[in-house]
Amino acid sequence: MRPVLLWTDGLIFLLLAGLIAFVLLVRRHEHLRAPWRKVAANPVAVAASMVLLYFTAVAVLDSIHFRLALPAGPSGETHYSPEVKSVLDVLSGPLATQQEKSYSAPFATHLFTKEMVTLPGGSQVRAYPRLRFGGASLHDPDRDRIGDILGRTGLGLAGGGLFWLVLWFGIRPWYGQGASRRTVRYTLLVLCLITGFLVALATHYHVFGTDKVGQDVLYITLKSIRTGVLIGALTTLVTLPLSIGLGVSAGYFGGRVDDAVQYLYTTLNAIPGVLLIAAAVLIMQTQLESHPGWFETGTERADLRLLFLCLILGMTSWTGLARLLRGETLKVRELDYVMAARAFGVSNARILLRHILPNVQHIVLISVVMDFSGLVLAEAVLSYVGVGVDPTMSSFGNMINGARLELAREPVVWWQLAAAFVFMFVLVLSANLFADSVQDAMDPRSRRNA
Amino acid sequence: MIAYLLRRLLYALPILLGVNLLTFALFFLVNTPDDMARLHLGVKRVTPDAVEKWKAARGYDKPLFVNAKADGLGKVTDTIFFDKSLAMFAFQFGVSDDDRDIANEIKTRMWPSLAIALPTFVIGLMVDVSVALILIFFRRTYVEWSGVVALVALMSVSGLFYIIGGQFLFAKVWQLAPISGYQSGFNAMRFVWLPILVGIVSGVGAGARWYRTLFLEEANKDYVRTARAKGLSETAVLFRHVLKNGMVPILTGAVAVFPLLFMGSLILESFFGIPGLGSYTINAISSQDFAIVRAMVFLGAVLYIVGLILTDVSYTLVDPRVRLS
Numbered sequence: 001m002r003p004v005l006l007w008t009d010g011l012i013f014l015l016l017a018g019l020i021a022f023v024l025l026v027r028r029h030e031h032l033r034a035p036w037r038k039v040a041a042n043p044v045a046v047a048a049s050m051v052l053l054y055f056t057a058v059a060v061l062d063s064i065h066f067r068l069a070l071p072a073g074p075s076g077e078t079h080y081s082p083e084v085k086s087v088l089d090v091l092s093g094p095l096a097t098q099q100e101k102s103y104s105a106p107f108a109t110h111l112f113t114k115e116m117v118t119l120p121g122g123s124q125v126r127a128y129p130r131l132r133f134g135g136a137s138l139h140d141p142d143r144d145r146i147g148d149i150l151g152r153t154g155l156g157l158a159g160g161g162l163f164w165l166v167l168w169f170g171i172r173p174w175y176g177q178g179a180s181r182r183t184v185r186y187t188l189l190v191l192c193l194i195t196g197f198l199v200a201l202a203t204h205y206h207v208f209g210t211d212k213v214g215q216d217v218l219y220i221t222l223k224s225i226r227t228g229v230l231i232g233a234l235t236t237l238v239t240l241p242l243s244i245g246l247g248v249s250a251g252y253f254g255g256r257v258d259d260a261v262q263y264l265y266t267t268l269n270a271i272p273g274v275l276l277i278a279a280a281v282l283i284m285q286t287q288l289e290s291h292p293g294w295f296e297t298g299t300e301r302a303d304l305r306l307l308f309l310c311l312i313l314g315m316t317s318w319t320g321l322a323r324l325l326r327g328e329t330l331k332v333r334e335l336d337y338v339m340a341a342r343a344f345g346v347s348n349a350r351i352l353l354r355h356i357l358p359n360v361q362h363i364v365l366i367s368v369v370m371d372f373s374g375l376v377l378a379e380a381v382l383s384y385v386g387v388g389v390d391p392t393m394s395s396f397g398n399m400i401n402g403a404r405l406e407l408a409r410e411p412v413v414w415w416q417l418a419a420a421f422v423f424m425f426v427l428v429l430s431a432n433l434f435a436d437s438v439q440d441a442m443d444p445r446s447r448r449n450a
Numbered sequence: 451m452i453a454y455l456l457r458r459l460l461y462a463l464p465i466l467l468g469v470n471l472l473t474f475a476l477f478f479l480v481n482t483p484d485d486m487a488r489l490h491l492g493v494k495r496v497t498p499d500a501v502e503k504w505k506a507a508r509g510y511d512k513p514l515f516v517n518a519k520a521d522g523l524g525k526v527t528d529t530i531f532f533d534k535s536l537a538m539f540a541f542q543f544g545v546s547d548d549d550r551d552i553a554n555e556i557k558t559r560m561w562p563s564l565a566i567a568l569p570t571f572v573i574g575l576m577v578d579v580s581v582a583l584i585l586i587f588f589r590r591t592y593v594e595w596s597g598v599v600a601l602v603a604l605m606s607v608s609g610l611f612y613i614i615g616g617q618f619l620f621a622k623v624w625q626l627a628p629i630s631g632y633q634s635g636f637n638a639m640r641f642v643w644l645p646i647l648v649g650i651v652s653g654v655g656a657g658a659r660w661y662r663t664l665f666l667e668e669a670n671k672d673y674v675r676t677a678r679a680k681g682l683s684e685t686a687v688l689f690r691h692v693l694k695n696g697m698v699p700i701l702t703g704a705v706a707v708f709p710l711l712f713m714g715s716l717i718l719e720s721f722f723g724i725p726g727l728g729s730y731t732i733n734a735i736s737s738q739d740f741a742i743v744r745a746m747v748f749l750g751a752v753l754y755i756v757g758l759i760l761t762d763v764s765y766t767l768v769d770p771r772v773r774l775s
Contacts, residue, residue, distance in 0.1 A: 263464065263465070263468065266465055267465050267468035267469055267472065268472075269754070270465055270466075270469050270750070270751040270754040270755060271469055271472070271473075271747055271750060271751055271754075272710070272713065272746070272747065272750035272751075272754070274716055275731065275743065275746055275747045275750060276747070278731075278735045278743065279473070279476055279477070279743055279744075279747065280476065282481075282735065282738055282740070282743070283476055283477070283480055283481040286481050286485045286486070286489050287480075287481070287485075289489070290485060290488065373606065377608050377609070380608045380610055381608070381609065381610065381716075381717060384610060384717065385716065385717075385732055385735060385736075386735060386736045387735060396608075400608070400610050400611075400614070404610075404614060407614060407617075407618045407622070408622070417611075417614065421607075421608075421611055424608060425606055425607055428606040428607075428608075429602065429603060429606035432602050432605065432606050433602065436602070
């Protein structure tokens with residue numbers, strides 16, 4: 001086994017480390033803790049953040065990559081499989097490998113389309129063949145299926161409940177007397193029950209059916225989570241230095257610097273976002289295509305494309321944050337303590353670092369959280385236009401794109417769209433709800449309206 | 451006023467030039483004409499001869515900035531930069547890869563785009579404002595709370611699902627409208643109402659929520675308290691004071707995006723098969739026709755700047771406190 005660190009993996013771990021450092025910093029300072037305490041007192045925000053954490057956990061599990069060693073050849077040298085796997089692939093076990101022939105409905109035991117089947121006697125009829133894996137343990141599917149599903153559901157829910165009990169009693173002493181104890185308890189219960197249900201059933205059935213080539217839709221959806229979370233989180237992050245640097249210095253220094261920065265973002269804003277992204281992605285595609293030797297595996301290629309997409313998306317969206325920061329800095333630099341610092345002869349760099357940045361950081365935070373959901377949605381549209389993530393990569397956009405024509409079939413194939421819809425909706429909704437409460441807690445302007 | 455407009459127009463020139471240079475850099479420096487030719491002719495088996503032919507047919511075989519071979523003014527004018535980039539200022543967009551005049555194409559495709567975008571925008575604005583006002587009217591009740599929750603849920607659904615769902619329900623199951631297609635003239639009604647409806651519904655979540663915050667800000671101001679204190683009814687306060695003042699940012703915001711309606715809606719048009727500028731752009735992107743993409747980028751930038759100027763002008767018209775300077 002050889003670990004593989006993709007570019008985006010590295011960035012997501014960096015982001016995670018930054019997040020932990022930020023939490024530790026906030027815990028140490030009372031004035032930073034105050035707004036977060038407000039967020040924690042809001043049950044909706046707590047539930048939403050737990051769902052987001054759940055999604056993030058899936059994304060992180062899917063970001064620990066490695067390549068398995070192939071059986072040693074005659075020369076004794078070890079070669080590694082060209083296929084890059086992640087911890088999530090291992091955990092989801094049979095899901096990734098149990099491939100059917102074609103479409104099958106959720107919880108089905110038979111294929112969705114008729115095929116020639118050879119009967120034991122040797123004659124052939126057109127019938128719905130049994131699935132290779134979905135409900136394969138049943139002798140008489142027509143009779144036993146419902147009972148088996150219900151039994152497994154009960155088992156899964158019981159297991160999930162048990163896990164919840166252990167988990168809850170594990171974290172309860174640590175959690176103490178938080179204001180939204182009940183919310184944490186019940187959100188945790190729901191998440192545990194859903195996980196238990198999926199674990200118990202997904203090993204024997206295709207819970208969300210299978211797609212055109214027989215791949216389990218639940219597995220594709222789980223893999224899509226990483227793409228969505230990455231695009232939502234990394235995009236703002238990779239352009240943060242740019243927007244903070246330019247926005248704050250434009251507001252602080254004024255004059256020529258201000259003119260130049262304003263010119264820069266007006267020009268970038270003038271180009272329709274989708275077109276700029278499309279142009280940049282098209283160009284990147286030509287570059288990647290003319291240099292096939294850059295990558296060892298297809299996954300690395302897709303990964304670099306994803307990183308580029310984040311960068312390009314960030315390039316079109318940094319302007320908004322830069323403008324907000326410029327405005328806020330204009331206000332802050334006239335405040336007494338900045339004046340005092342300047343009168344004492346403190347250097348510009350130090351004033352920016354010690355006095356300006358800490359007082360505009362809430363804007364950065366709000367913007368990062370607010371942009372998340374929009375970016376997840378943007379990925380779907382861009383993938384539809386054909387300038388999104390690599391077509392071989394699982395993503396919500398690619399799922400929707402692939403499933404778009406399935407509704408026109410007769411009878412309708414709905415499960416792939418439904419799965420993408422449910423997971424995307426939950427992710428975006430919780431991101432929106434969380435962002436709202438963060439904004440309420442941090443932004444003095446919105447506090448007035450409450 | 452005229453002096454102000456002139457100054458704004460002059461200020462717009464460097465921005466357009468910046469856009470122009472940026473697209474030029476993207477399309478000709480990062481991605482050379484050779485790359486484009488190879489992409490179109492197939493990456494693997496392509497002879498240098500075929501590349502040269504492809505470039506010559508499209509006028510990409512000239513030097514980028516300075517043509518040393520030409521005489522006099524030709525040194526500067528007989529170049530890719532002049533031909534392909536600066537010519538856009540005269541709205542000379544050149545021809546697309548299938549040898550059609552892009553400017554002409556834009557003129558004919560503008561109308562179907564407008565037939566969708568204009569009603570979506572106008573009716574959408576009215577719907578959004580009405581929903582926002584209703585929520586404000588029922589302030590601090592369960593109506594408002596559940597309304598806001600519904601709006602957040604609505605805006606958490608990807609626009610693609612609204613289109614796919616709308617097409618499935620209205621066109622396939624209930625057969626109320628054709629799934630896609632377009633006819634010009636009065637027959638267009640049959641084809642455009644569904645995209646318009648989908649466009650409005652997919653926008654109502656974010657739109658109404660945003661207008662609600664604008665109205666809320668207005669409703670917390672002193673003059674509103676005064677109006678209530680002197681005994682005006684809640685409806686009178688809402689419609690005569692809050693609505694009127696809240697409409698200022700809404701209308702000026704609307705003016706800013708108004709010119710961009712010409713560009714059409716990328717996704718709606720391509721899903722519903724409307725032959726407008728949006729689907730034109732999408733097709734250009736998927737067939738990698740860089741000439742069209744370049745033209746649309748420039749057109750978008752021009753319209754954006756027109757929107758900016760219109761916003762400034764409209765501010766002075768509706769808000770007497772703002773003066774042009």
